[in-house]
Each structure stands twice: as C-alpha cells, then as structure tokens.
Amino acid sequence: MKGLDIHDRPKKLRGSSHSRNPQSSVFIPIRFLNTTSVDPSMASDYSGTPVTLDTINPKVLNCEYAVRGEIVTLAQNLQQELKENPGSRTFDEILYCNIGNPQSLGQQPITFFREVLALCDHPAILDRAETQGLFSADSIERAFQILDQIPGRATGAYSHSQGIKGLRDTIASGIEARDGYPADSNDIFLTDGASPAVHMMMQLLIRSEKDGILCPIPQYPLYSASITLHGGTLVPYYLDEATGWGLEISELKNQLEAAKSKGISVRALAVINPGNPTGQVLSESNQREIVEFCKKEKLVLLADEVYQENIYVPDKQFHSFKKVSRTMGYGEKDISIVSFQSVSKGYYGECGKRGGYMEITGFSPEVREQIYKMASVNLCSNISGQILASLVMSPPKVGDESYESYFAEKDAILSSLARRAKTLEAALNSLEGVTCNRAEGAMYLFPRIELPKKAIEAAKAANTAPDGFYASRLLDATGIVVVPGSGFRQVPGTWHFRCTILPQEDRIPAIVTRLTEFHKGFMDEFRD
Template sequence: MSYNKMPSITAETINPKVRMFTYEPCGEIVRHARLLEQEIYDNPGSLPFQEIIYCNLGNPQALGQQPINFFREVLSLCDNPPLIYRDEARALFSACALKRANRILESLPAKDSGSYTSSQGVRSLRQVVADGIAARDGFPSRAEDIFLTDGASSAINMMMQILIRSPEDSILCPLPEYPLYSGSIILHGGTMVPYYLTEDNGWGLEIFEVKRCLEDARASGLTVRAMVVINPGNPTGQVLSMTSQEEIVEFCRKEGLVILADEVYQDNVYTENKKFNSFKKVARSLGYDQEDLSVVSFHSVSMGYYGECGRRGGYMEICGFGSEVIDEIYKLSSLTICPNIAGQILISLIMDPPKLGDESFETFMTEKEETYSSLLKSAKTLQKAFSSLEGVSCNKFEGAMYLFPRLRLPPLAIRAAELEGVSPDVFYAHRLLGATGIAVVPGSGFHPVSGTSHIRCTILPGEEKIAAMVPRLRAFHEAFMEEFRG
C-alpha cells in the first residue's frame, strides 16, 4: 500500500478568500513587537527600551484603563451565586450590585451563568438593552429586535452572511475603513464599494461622493445592498454632524439601502460641539419608521469608559426587517448555540448602569469621569505631539480612541521603503517600533486615499505611559527625518 506523503493542507490549498484579506491591527507590526518583547525578556538591556507600548489596538484595559467596579461586582456574583446569601457579602459588595446580580440570576436558565441560553440572548437582558436604547434615543425599542452577540464583530459578520448572496452583491464602506468590513465582505464572497472620507474636512462624509460611488457600482453591474457608517469613526476619530446623518438616512431611504451603523464608540465623544446620535434616532426624528428604512445598529462592551474587550459582549438592533428575515437571522445565530453569558450580562449593565439614588452611583460616576478625563488629556497630548513633528499633520480628536496622523516623508525615505518592498507607512512604523518600542498600525491597512501615508495610534488612558511615549516619539522622528533628508 502506498501513502500520500504530501501535506493534506498547505497555504496554497486553503480557502483563497482567507488569503485575500489582511488585518493589519494584528498583523506584521504586532509579530515584530512580539519578537522584540521576547528579546527584552531573554536579554534585558539589549534594546534601547524596556517595554513595548502597544498602540495598535483599542484594548483599553490592557493599556491601563481601570474596570468599572459595579460591573465587576455583578459579574462576580453571577458567577458565584452562593456569595449573595453570605453575611460577609454585604461588606464586600454594594447593595445595588447584590440586587442586580440576584435579578439577573433569576432570569437565567437554572439560575446559573454556566448554561446555554436562547440563541438570541436571554430575553430579560434583551429587554434591558431595548429599554436602554429607548431611554437614550427617546423612541421605542423592542426586545424582539435585539440580538445579543459575542461583541460587535460577530454581529457584523452575521449581517454580511445575510446580505451577500454572490460577488455581484456589494456593500458601501468608508475609506479609511476598519478592516473587519473588507475582510468579512471578502470572506462571504461579496464586493466592497468604497467611498472616501475627506481628510481636509476633518474626515467628513460628502454625500455626493457616496452617490457617485453608488452610481458607478450599479453601472458596472453590482447590486449595492447596504451602506456601512462608522460613527464615531475608526480609524479617523471623527463624529458625524446631525446634518451628515440626516443626509445619509435620506440617501439610504431613497436608494433602498440597509444602514449598517457601527456605533461601538458611542460613549467615546470628546468634542463640545457634537454629540452621539444613533442612526435609528435620526431616522425616527425624520419621521421614518420600520416600513420606510432598514437600520442595523451595532454596539459592544469593548470600548467606552468600560473597555471590557475580553468579555466579547455586544448587541445588534435590527429595524425594518420582516419577521421571516428575523427568523433566518435567528437560525444563523443558532449555529453558535448562544452568545457567551458574561458578555450578555455586561452589555445589559452598560445599557442600564447605576442611577441617581443607587448606592453605587457616586462611585460609578467618579470612575467614569476619571476614565474620560484621562483619555481626553492623553488625546490632547498625543495630538499636540504629532502636530509638532516635521512633515506630520493630525486632525482634531473628536471621538473613538484613535489618532490618524498623516506622514509626509522625504523622497529618500520613500525610496528606501521601495527598496525594501514595503509602503512608506509600513517602513516608518517598523523603524519606529525598532527604535522606541512603540507599536502603531500602518495607515495603509485601513485603505486611505492612494499616495497618502498615515499611522493609526491608539490613545492610551494613562498619562504616565503618554509621558514616557512622547519623548521617544519626538526623538525618533527627528532622527528619522535627519537621516532621510538628503
């Protein structure tokens, strides 16, 4: 008997769609950073820095942001129900945390956090989320329209599976983009139709540009099914004006497009003259209901003042879809049985945090305001630092957790990058990491306008890390520009 000695699977024989897309926030820069981190561990003192500062991901707690105590108390009690009834619990946990945990446990299967739940999520927790949305927007929300999910990413992937039927089906996406969108569209066999945000206008959205892209796509035979809007923006950090949102709603209603509203940074708005408004709220304010427009909004426990990325909790609210479509989405969500229970609990807490009069309210508000203040101070410091560098410009920070400064590098640096077979921003990011230990993401991973170079830098929540980072950044950039000035 002979045997096949060839590997049963190779990089050439895997699904080609997987090989087509990239995800730079966890890509080559991070692999380089891990190698340097190992070098620091194996050979202390061998590098000009003693730690890697990871500015590649919005990962708040890994960067020093403190968790909200009330949320952690409730999660602990839900995972350890007997604690609720022990005498010492009243000394360790707030009365409102004990009350909330008991209420949540009463709604769980077998009153325990270790069981499967409904594939759509625990109904009482979905009702809490719906009530939170209604309180936020001033318009009704129904538990039946809420799907609790393992973070916003799984919900976005689910909607791409629902919307994309063939390569002719396409989705309008902003550029620069969060690469989850291009990656998921590729994986599900669709076509991305990009529309560019305008850097000179604070990364604003021009509706005539979106219309042009839609018309070009249709002229080429594509069926455009939805429009992605990220607000506040990632990687660009802008907050859309109400006027822009109204234009988008009117456009999508007229053209029959689903609005896919990525609203995971809704609690990260830092500009005084703008505030977050959900797309559902904007649509309802214009008088459009479920019969007029389809809107899917996504939220997550990962960002905001809570920053619980590892809990993988989130929701999507689906408005304007018929009951038969909802049934199909439920069937799709059933493939993973159910979202994780810690994430379900946490998203309910975020949408219904302590209120005035609750024992935990003052502590909660103090922790929340300290986190906001720290992020805002760090953002201002970083923005000022980037803007002061030769050949670097940085738009005003409005929301989310990122700065997206533009690099205008000397011709010699661009030629050096070409010789290494990489783009100028990749060249710069690797040099920055090797010299300082600061890991940022090359802007090309977010597909900005061709011929421009950017980096995306996550805002660190701790002033101590910022204080350590800025002098390294400035010294590196000055040396880099001097080396390649010619």
C-alpha cells in the same frame, strides 16, 4: 502593568531610529508571520499532509487584518527579545498602541460591573454574610435581579439564541432612554462582541462578488476582512481629510454609480460613528443626509456605533442612526438599520468579555427568521458578556449605593482620554510633515505623514509600504506599536498611521518625547 514606567527613564530615550541588533531587523517582507517559531524552510516536510496554501479557501488567503497583522508579530518578537536580552534596546517594554484594548494598557474595569459579574458567576455566595462586606448593596441587588431573569438562574446554560430575554429587555430600555424612541427586545441580538454581529450581516447580505458593501476609507479592517471572507466586494467611499474626515453625500453617490456601472449590486452602507480609525463624530445634519441616501437607494444602513460613549469635544454629541431616522419620521418599515454596540469600548473597555449586541430594525419577519437561524447555529453568545452588555446599557443611577464611585470611575476615564487625545494630537501636529485631525471621539488618532522621497525609496527597497516602513522603524526604535495607514486603506499616495490614545496618562509625556525624537531622527535620515 508589567515592565518599567518609561516616564521614569527619560535618560535612556534616544532619537536614533537605527536598530542596534541587525538580526532583529523588522523590515523583512513577510505578510503574516507564524505565531510559532517554525523555520519556514521546514514547510516542505509537511508534504505528507493534505492542506496547502494552494488548496485552502482563497477567500481566507486574500483576507487581510492589519490591526493584528505583521506589525504585531514583529512587536511580539521584539518583546521576546527584550525578555531574553533585557537592556538590549533603548526601551524596556512594548507599548501596544495598535488596538483599542484599554485594559491591556492599565485601564481598570468599572468596579460595579465586575462585582455583578462575579456574583452571577458564583451565586452561591449571594446569601452569605461575608458578601455584604465585600460587595456593594446594589451590586448584590442587581445580581439577584439578573439571576431572576435567567430561566432556572442557570448562568451556565445556553440561552435563547438572541440572548436572555430579560437582559434584552434591559438593553431595549437603555436604548429608549438614550434615544427617546421605543426599542423592542425582539430586535436585539446579543453577540460575542460586535465583530460576530458584523460577520452575520455580511453573511446574510453577500451572495457573490457582485454584491457590494459601501465602506468608508479609511475603514476599520474588520469590514474589509469580513467582506473578503464572505466573497463580496468592498465599495469604497473616501472620507475627506481636509474637512475633518467629512462624509460627503456626493462621494457616496459617485461611488455607488461607479459600482453599479461595473455590475455591482450595492447592498449596504457601513458607517462608523464615532469614526475608526479617524476619530470624527458625524453631525446630526450629515446623519440625516445619510439616512435619506440609504432610504432612496434602498441600502441597509450598517451603523457601527461601538464608540457611542467615547466623545471628547463639547461641540459634538452622539446620535444613533435609528434615533435620527425616527426624528425624520421614518418608522420600522421605512428603513433597514443595524446598530452595532460592544462592551469593548466606551469607558468600560471590557474587550476580553466579548459582549455586544446588534439592534436590527426594518427587516421583514421572514428575513428576521433567517437572522435568528444564523444566530442559532452558534447557539448563543457568552452569558457574562450578555450580562455586561445589559449593565453598560443600565449602569447605576443617582441614589444607588455605587453611583458615586461608578460616576467617579467613569468620569476619570473619559476626561483623561479627552486630555490624552488633545496632548497626542498637539504633539503629532508639531512634527515636521505631520498633520492630524481632531480626535473628537473613538480611541484613535490617524495622523498623515508627508514621507520624504528617500524614505519611500528605502521602503520600496525593503519591499514594504512606506507607512509600514515608518511604523516598523518606529517600533524598532521606541517599542511603540502603531498600525500603518495602509491597513485601513487611504487616498493613494497619502500615508498615515493609527495610534490609540489609550496609554495611561502618566506615560503620555514619555511617549511624546520618544515619538518626537524618533521622528526627528527619521527625518534627518531621509529628508530630501
């Protein structure tokens, strides 16, 4: 990690939320700032070029993606300021708590996974004596196994459009071991992370703005962005904050009926479990109700299960929607479920590798052909990501040389994440006007803030959403980047922010101090 450890410098922390440098004010009402430092007044100079905001696809214009939106651009500008003017602020580095990007905050990759990837990247060293000294025996063995599954051992070749068959077999076995029900490698589509898989399903299902997708509110903005880009309608269903972000079937029914009455044909229900940004884990009984609802209403169940390994409380467990539907007696031809999984989350956190898969069940052969065709237009996903997806679904087993170190690494990460979630949750709940549900899973806390009227007025004056105002002030005063709740949508009139639990554990106390002092200062400034 670059920058100084804020834990070492409590004396520099200050509670004031005032910017020391008015010129770097973060309250300018620009929705998406350019990544280059071009003076906006120069825009007219481009009158000789053909593309303008008036002539681009309006779906692109309307699309929003808050997780990497304005707040991140402000953070990048602030980072640049710190680089050019070290000491200009009360903090020395920007802490990106806006996005589930564990390794950017110092989480180390699982050694076994990286050993195998390196060997598959450069198989020429597999037979060399030095390699035995550098790599574990089982990583060498696994690399040989994987290479044998790749036609011609060509890790640099395009694969089958669904991904390498042998790797899909491994993933299907992993799913079987997890669920206790059969899985078929022909149902697996390997993708560059879960996002392209979600896009593919939206592209398949959405014909026009009359097609709707039921999405939780709050939701991960990939869903709203993807629905907008594909020209459909997001049909919201609200999670109940009062019951730990409960998913009520009555709410699903009401929203479905409301959509139907507006002429919207609802095609699918998206469920994120464990929840993002909300961190709840669904109970099995709730999942059964959801399956029943999809079955009855003939909806595709889009099951975002990328946080399946991220569960931090003993009273909750992950169950895949496919498993739940099978335990209910529903088979392949009874219900359509797409399960999304990613190498970016879990204890592995390999976001940069862009690996993932979707398991599609309950689609007719002719519809599957169309999904296959869509996959084939982009040829295939990256092979390292494919290999990694197979590894996370079949990690070392008891008796393997790497098992003990693998398990120790995994356990250290997951138990630390659980502790961090608890500490941050308690800290947030101790703040004036802040309430925060339990982070049962995933990588986020989504606290609610009761903002004083004066703060809401100040935000209005700055032409910013109140939670955006709060997040901007927090960033400006502490260097901590969180995403305003409005980026995920929320019950109108309520305000939240999403904060990851990912900063390294030794930094958590300083973050709590910074956050607490900032919040106190903010409330002192704006309290009604």
